[in-house]
Amino acid sequence: MAVYTDVVAEDLGAFLAGYDVGELLAYKGIAEGVENSNFLVHTSRGYFILTLYERRVAAKDLPFFLALMEHLHARGISCPQPVENRRGEVLGQIAGRPAAMITFLDGMWIRRPSPTHCAALGEALARLHLAGLDFERSRANTLSVSGWRPLYENCSARANEVQPDLKQFLAAELSHLEKAWPSNLPQGVIHADLFPDNVFFLGNKLSGLIDFYFACTDALAYDVAICLNAWCFETDHSYNVTKGRSLLQAYAQVRPLSDEERRALPLLARGAALRFLLTRLVDWFDVPPGALVRPKDPFEYYRKLRFHQAVKSVRDYGIEE
Amino acid sequence: MAVYTDVVAEDLGAFLAGYDVGELLAYKGIAEGVENSNFLVHTSRGYFILTLYERRVAAKDLPFFLALMEHLHARGISCPQPVENRRGEVLGQIAGRPAAMITFLDGMWIRRPSPTHCAALGEALARLHLAGLDFERSRANTLSVSGWRPLYENCSARANEVQPDLKQFLAAELSHLEKAWPSNLPQGVIHADLFPDNVFFLGNKLSGLIDFYFACTDALAYDVAICLNAWCFETDHSYNVTKGRSLLQAYAQVRPLSDEERRALPLLARGAALRFLLTRLVDWFDVPPGALVRPKDPFEYYRKLRFHQAVKSVRDYGIEE
Numbered sequence: 001m002a003v004y005t006d007v008v009a010e011d012l013g014a015f016l017a018g019y020d021v022g023e024l025l026a027y028k029g030i031a032e033g034v035e036n037s038n039f040l041v042h043t044s045r046g047y048f049i050l051t052l053y054e055r056r057v058a059a060k061d062l063p064f065f066l067a068l069m070e071h072l073h074a075r076g077i078s079c080p081q082p083v084e085n086r087r088g089e090v091l092g093q094i095a096g097r098p099a100a101m102i103t104f105l106d107g108m109w110i111r112r113p114s115p116t117h118c119a120a121l122g123e124a125l126a127r128l129h130l131a132g133l134d135f136e137r138s139r140a141n142t143l144s145v146s147g148w149r150p151l152y153e154n155c156s157a158r159a160n161e162v163q164p165d166l167k168q169f170l171a172a173e174l175s176h177l178e179k180a181w182p183s184n185l186p187q188g189v190i191h192a193d194l195f196p197d198n199v200f201f202l203g204n205k206l207s208g209l210i211d212f213y214f215a216c217t218d219a220l221a222y223d224v225a226i227c228l229n230a231w232c233f234e235t236d237h238s239y240n241v242t243k244g245r246s247l248l249q250a251y252a253q254v255r256p257l258s259d260e261e262r263r264a265l266p267l268l269a270r271g272a273a274l275r276f277l278l279t280r281l282v283d284w285f286d287v288p289p290g291a292l293v294r295p296k297d298p299f300e301y302y303r304k305l306r307f308h309q310a311v312k313s314v315r316d317y318g319i320e321e
Numbered sequence: 322m323a324v325y326t327d328v329v330a331e332d333l334g335a336f337l338a339g340y341d342v343g344e345l346l347a348y349k350g351i352a353e354g355v356e357n358s359n360f361l362v363h364t365s366r367g368y369f370i371l372t373l374y375e376r377r378v379a380a381k382d383l384p385f386f387l388a389l390m391e392h393l394h395a396r397g398i399s400c401p402q403p404v405e406n407r408r409g410e411v412l413g414q415i416a417g418r419p420a421a422m423i424t425f426l427d428g429m430w431i432r433r434p435s436p437t438h439c440a441a442l443g444e445a446l447a448r449l450h451l452a453g454l455d456f457e458r459s460r461a462n463t464l465s466v467s468g469w470r471p472l473y474e475n476c477s478a479r480a481n482e483v484q485p486d487l488k489q490f491l492a493a494e495l496s497h498l499e500k501a502w503p504s505n506l507p508q509g510v511i512h513a514d515l516f517p518d519n520v521f522f523l524g525n526k527l528s529g530l531i532d533f534y535f536a537c538t539d540a541l542a543y544d545v546a547i548c549l550n551a552w553c554f555e556t557d558h559s560y561n562v563t564k565g566r567s568l569l570q571a572y573a574q575v576r577p578l579s580d581e582e583r584r585a586l587p588l589l590a591r592g593a594a595l596r597f598l599l600t601r602l603v604d605w606f607d608v609p610p611g612a613l614v615r616p617k618d619p620f621e622y623y624r625k626l627r628f629h630q631a632v633k634s635v636r637d638y639g640i641e642e
Contacts, residue, residue: 009429009522025427025523028361029352040349040361042368042427106346106363108330201330202346 004054005037005095012041012050015094018085019101021045035213037097040104047104049080052097057213059098064139065212066090066100068132068189075131077124078208080105107200107207115246118231120206121199122250125191125227128209129220129255132189141192141216143275145181148174151278158285162298170278173305177271182219182264190223191215195230221261224251225268228317229276229304237303245318252319262321266311273308277301325375326358326416333362333371336415339406340422342366356534358418361425368425370401373418378534380419385460386533387411387421389453389510396452398445399529401426428521428528436567439552441527442520443571446512446548449530450541450576453510462513462537464596466502469495472599479606483619491599494626498592503540503585511544512536516551542582545572546589549638550597550625558624566639573640583642587632594629598622 006029013024022044030038030049037052053062066082070090073081080102082090092099110117141147152174159166191198193214200208224247232243251257257265280298287295313321327350334345343365351359351370358373374383387403391411394402401423403411413420431438462468473495480487512519514535521529545568553564572578578586601619608616634642 006432008432010432012429024429026425026429026521028349030361031350031352040351047363047368104347108333108345108347111327111329111331200347 005052005097007037007039007050007052007095011094012039015092015099016041016043016101018087018092019083020086021048021083021101041101048083049102049104050094050099051102052095052099054097061139061213062091062098062100064137065215067137068135068212068215069102071135072128072131077128077131078105078206079212080208080210105200105208105210107202109197109199110201111196113196113231113243114204115240115242116204117196117201117206118243119246119250120201120204121194121227121231122224122247122252123254124199124206124209125194125223126251126254128191129188129223135189138217139215141190141218143192143214143279144218144222145177145271148177148271148274148278151282155278155281155285159281162281162284163302166302169302170274173270173274173309177267177274180267181271182260182267185219185221185261185264186258187217188220189215190218190220190226192218192223192226194223194227219261219264219268220255221257221264222268222272224248224257224261225265225272226275228265228269229272229301232317233300233304233307237300237307239304239307239317241316241318248314248317248319262314262319265314265317266308269311269317270305270308273301273305277305326373326418328358328360328371328373328416332415333360336413336420337362337364337422339408339413340404341407342369342404342422362422369404370423370425371415371420372423373416373420375418382460382534383412383419383421385458386536388458389456389533389536390423392456393449393452398449398452399426399527400533401529401531426521426529426531428523430518430520431522432517434517434552434564435525436561436563437525438517438522438527439564440567440571441522441525442515442548442552443545443568444575445520445527445530446515446544447572447575449512450509450544456510459538460536462511462539464513464535464600465539465543466498466592469498469592469595469599472603476599476602476606480602483602483605484623487623490623491595494591494595494630498588498595501588502592503581503588506540506542506582506585507579508538509541510536511539511541511547513539513544513547515544515548540582540585540589541576542578542585543589543593545569545578545582546586546593547596549586549590550593550622554621554625554628558621558628560625560628560638562637562639569635569638569640583635583640586635586638587629590632590638591626591629594622594626598626 016024026042027039030040035056036054039050041048041050072079083101156167198211232240280296283295284298337345347363348360351361353359356377357375360371362369362371390400393400404422477488519532553561601617604616605619
């Protein structure tokens with residue numbers, strides 16, 4: 001949570017003059033998003049989010065992300081919608097950063113998701129995958145299997161500081177996944193980061209999906225595997241089979257998983273766990289000592305990965321083979 | 322700018338049920354305020370600020386601050402207004418912290434105030450002082466002259482790391498101010514922290530004052546001296562006499578300064594500069610190395626203090642003696 005770039009009122013007023021959004025009345029930096037700076041903007045036409053894209057998001061990918069949000073929104077997916085400026089563009093610039101105005105989405109993210117929330121998530125994920133099928137652009141997943149070895153090399157020298165023998169553990173898992181990773185599963189647009197803090201609810205009703213800045217083209221079932229990791233474990237890192245079943249069954253009611261996808265799910269879940277374990281390790285070692293922003297605990301994903309290694313089939317996740 | 326305490330949606334929903342503010346629709350932590358955690362809360366009745374008071378604000382002082390905001394708001398000062406809960410109270414509790422819901426105030430703070438902004442500030446400050454005259458509560462200023470020696474003792478051992486001979490400079494200034502500090506000036510409620518980020522504008526029109534959590538009972542002219550320091554110096558730390566004149570003349574048109582107050586102003590300005598120099602020094606040494614939140618530069622107030630030491634009379638600030 002952070003605001004990396006300050007925006008001066010005078011500059012924001014000039015920026016907004018390029019949009020048909022009325023008069024600027026107020027704006028506040030919001031403590032959300034670890035990659036970008038976000039401001040809640042109040043104008044005489046309503047409330048908007050202004051996002052300034054910081055260095056970790058590649059400028060060349062922004063048209064993909066913004067066009068995807070427009071595409072999904074037009075197909076009935078509740079997600080933020082980029083606002084066009086008077087020239088019909090959705091990408092602008094302020095304070096030296098690429099920036100976009102997006103619509104404000106009501107809803108809260110759930111800190112302790114229930115099986116009901118997991119079912120709602122599963123259904124929304126499947127709808128997202130179907131809505132993305134006719135999206136014309138594509139973007140390679142830089143954080144899929146071919147991206148994991150560079151991450152491993154970045155953090156392996158210090159991995160054993162976190163856990164004895166973690167380096168050896170990671171090396172063996174990485175080799176296994178590089179050999180076994182499936183390449184023939186149904187592809188499409190995946191969100192790739194649909195953690196609870198990117199899913200809004202009003203009561204038990206899912207009200208929207210946000211933060212499409214990891215979205216890419218990859219195996220749809222890999223997105224399911226990411227969500228299993230993110231939604232279906234307890235705080236003690238144990239897998240909750242009721243939540244897993246709720247998520248998977250709700251997903252399958254909208255988009256049935258093929259036999260190949262079901263068979264691949266344990267492997268995909270291992271890969272998803274390794275991906276977040278590696279990026280968290282890199283972030284863990286990247287933080288200056290004494291920093292006030294604490295990176296997320298990598299150990300959580302080590303425990304999840306160990307669970308998936310012991311999984312024999314999707315039955316262990318709570319659904320029929 | 323920070324959110325120190327996370328608020329869980331379920332807890333916030335339960336908290337808001339105690340208020341007549343409608344249904345919770347969304348909330349965002351906002352990157353504002355260095356003492357408290359602030360959330361922008363959207364309900365079916367509108368937008369509010371939820372403030373959680375963290376350790377640096379003494380719980381025993383909260384009734385003073387909240388009652389003051391109500392008092393000033395009732396007298397036409399544009400400032401946030403605490404919202405009463407169903408029991409008629411303005412102070413509640415959430416996430417283990419004292420907390421208050423306050424009304425959302427439109428406007429932006431000005432990063433580069435002009436003489437016009439300084440005049441608007443001067444007028445608003447005088448109106449605030451007049452509106453506070455019949456406020457019945459009082460609160461001692463813990464950061465006035467008697468509070469400076471403890472601050473000095475906290476930071477003096479390391480002061481010379483910031484500037485050669487700063488320790489000796491501070492010791493001499495503190496001794497002088499302790500002897501010369503006036504005690505017979507008109508007293509009342511002062512804001513005590515009316516920096517540009519606590520003053521909202523819509524265009525050149527002042528739209529509101531916020532952050533009353535340093536407010537206390539003290540010499541009204543001391544508040545003027547704080548504002549002279551905060552509003553009338555350039556980024557190169559030079560005094561801008563046009564801005565000073567604008568502020569002081571606009572103040573005096575609403576509440577004329579007495580002869581004693583005008584004579585005391587250079588001394589009060591030295592005291593105000595020393596107060597912020599000392600608290601910034603304490604914060605400067607209090608931050609862990611590598612921390613991502615950088616404390617404010619103490620050197621700025623050293624330069625301002627040096628300016629005030631050379632001032633012979635209020636003529637040097639831009640108005641007649």
